[in-house]
Amino acid sequence: xxxxxxxxxxxTPETLSLRAELESIxxxxxxxxxxxxxxxxxxxxLVRKFRATRKEGPHVFKRHGRLYGGFWxxxxxxxxxxxxxGGEPVADLDFSSMFxxxxxxxxxxxxxxxxLYRVPGLEAHRAEVKELTVSLFFRRAGAEATRLPKGMxxxxxxxxxxxxFKEAVGALHPALIPLFDTDVGxxxxxxxxxxxVAVLLVLSERGIVALPMHxxxxxxxxxxxxxxxxxxxxSVRHLGCTLPVVEKSIKLPQA
Numbered sequence: 224x225x226x227x228x229x230x231x232x233x234x235t236p237e238t239l240s241l242r243a244e245l246e247s248i249x250x251x252x253x254x255x256x257x258x259x260x261x262x263x264x265x266x267x268x269l270v271r272k273f274r275a276t277r278k279e280g281p282h283v284f285k286r287h288g289r290l291y292g293g294f295w296x297x298x299x300x301x302x303x304x305x306x307x308x309g310g311e312p313v314a315d316l317d318f319s320s321m322f323x324x325x326x327x328x329x330x331x332x333x334x335x336x337x338x339l340y341r342v343p344g345l346e347a348h349r350a351e352v353k354e355l356t357v358s359l360f361f362r363r364a365g366a367e368a369t370r371l372p373k374g375m376x377x378x379x380x381x382x383x384x385x386x387x388f389k390e391a392v393g394a395l396h397p398a399l400i401p402l403f404d405t406d407v408g409x410x411x412x413x414x415x416x417x418x419x420v421a422v423l424l425v426l427s428e429r430g431i432v433a434l435p436m437h438x439x440x441x442x443x444x445x446x447x448x449x450x451x452x453x454x455x456x457x458s459v460r461h462l463g464c465t466l467p468v469v470e471k472s473i474k475l476p477q478a
Contacts, residue, residue: 228278230275230278230282232275232280232282233280233281237284238284241271241284244420244424245269245270245271245290245420247424247427248269248290248420248423248424248427248435249266249267249268249269251423251427251432252266252267252269252432252434253266254266254432255308255309255432256307256308256309256310257295257306257307257308257432257434258306258307258310259294259298259302259305259306260305261307264294267292267293267294268292269290269291269292269293269435270290270291270292271288271289271290271291271416271420272287272288272289272291273286273287273288273413274286274287274409285410285413286409286410286412286413287409287412287413287416288412288413288416288417289412289415289416289437290416290419290420290435290437293434293435295434295436295441296435296436296437300473300474301474301475301476303315303441303473303474304473304474304475304476306434306441307443308432308434308441308442308443309432309443311443311444311445312443312444312473313434313441313442313443313444313473314441314442314443314444314446314447314450314470314473315439315441315470315471315472315473316439316440316441316442316447316450316451316454316468316469316470316471317436317438317439317468317469317470317471318418318438318439318454318458318466318467318468319338319466319467319468319469320334320338320339320340320467321415321438321439321466322353322356322357322360322408322411322415322438323339323340323356323396323399324339324466325411325414325415325462326360326399326402326407326411327396327398327399328414328462328463328464329402329407329410329411329414330398330399330401330402332398333464334464334466335396336467339396340352340353340356342388342391342392342395343391343395344380344383344391345379345380345383345391348378348379348380351375351378351379352392354375355371355372355375355385355388355392356392357408358372359389359392359402359403359404360402360403360405360406360407360408360411361406361408361409362404362405362406363406364406366404367404368385368389368403368404369385369386370384370385371383371384371385371388389403414462415437415438416437417461418457418458418461418462418466419435419437419438419440421457421460421461422440422453422454422457423435423440425453425457426440426442426446426450426453429449429453431443431446431449431450433450439468439471440454447470451468451470454466454468455467455468
């Protein structure tokens with residue numbers, strides 16, 4: 224299990240509530256008509272994974288918490304056009320720059336607008352900026368990031384080192400510097416998962432089936448505007464500010 228170990232725990236009112244939320248989400252998915260390339264897919268069974276800080280209890284369920292188990296989560300982007308919900312093509316809705324925005328909120332700072340992964344000098348390398356920025360929030364105690372991950376140097380322009388990257392991100396987002404080289408990432412993942420679960424529950428109550436990603440959802444096209452409104456409203460309710468939502472284009476394979 225890649226060094227991970229399942230840990231038993233004692234049920235509490237909190238775990239019972241968490242389980243009830245997931246049962247409600249799975250029940251909504253069980254009745255959904257989800258097809259891939261015209262073939263109806265079996266009902267998924269989502270699980271929520273938390274990270275324990277110690278093997279023995281009592282355990283706290285406030286780290287990680289992301290949902291897993293949906294086949295669409297690992298579906299290549301070029302195959303998403305094959306997905307349908309209730310006979311309709313899907314809309315891919317995403318909380319924009321979500322992880323960095325959650326880091327700002329954790330620091331008590333209202334996140335700036337725009338693309339927060341747009342680092343001067345690396346405008347054409349958004350995927351690399353996102354990957355490196357997120358990695359700064361998943362460091363073991365005392366393990367400062369001083370060199371680029373293996374293979375990353377060849378993906379960046381000449382002259383970019385990890386030190387230069389951290390300085391550039393720090394200059395762009397000074398409020399986040401105290402979070403660099405920490406393991407706060409698992410706390411941010413919990414914030415993210417808590418918001419996503421809340422969105423799924425609201426949509427389920429409205430009869431809208433949503434396929435969860437980690438920082439967004441897919442819904443049928445006719446429900447996209449209502450779903451985007453729910454995502455924004457739920458972020459205000461849970462985080463105190465509106466997280467911007469964008470509809471990502473679903474790419475078709477090149478002829």
